Amino acid sequence: MKKIIFLLAIILVIGCNSKTAVKKEDLHLLNGYWEISQVFFADGSSKNYKASPMVDFFKIDNLKGFRTKLQPKIGGTFNTNKDIDKVLITQKETTFTILYTNDLTQREEELLNLTQDSFTVKDTEQITYVYKRYQPIQID
Helix, strand or coil: CCHHHHHHHHHHHHHHCCCCCHHHHHHHCCEEEEEEEEEEECCCEEEECCCCCEEEEEEEEEEEEEEEEECEEECCEEEEEEEEEEEEEEECCCEEEEHHHHECCCCEEEEECCCCCEEEECCCCCEEEEECCCCCCCCC
């Protein structure tokens, strides 16, 4: 019985300490349209978004690309203000950082999680943003 408890404790410690790292070969999943679904603030509070008036569009190739904000319209088209952030993704060990630059600012976010349908980033102010893949509203 002690051996079983010891093995379970080891498995639990290993499982809790292992960090699911984003893989370089998965970074292409950032390409496309995304909307914020949740924000977790540094003070522990959070905010859920059922729908967002703006969508982020990413185009990444070889760790470089751009992001722009779009406003969805009925019929599947978008309005844009033509503001574009240049994007550079850097890797340090198993962590990827997204660096955004435009004519006015520069900021960075650590990429915490990335799947086909969602990704999560944390900025330098310890605010975590959870994105989900944008799905246009279908009106029949």
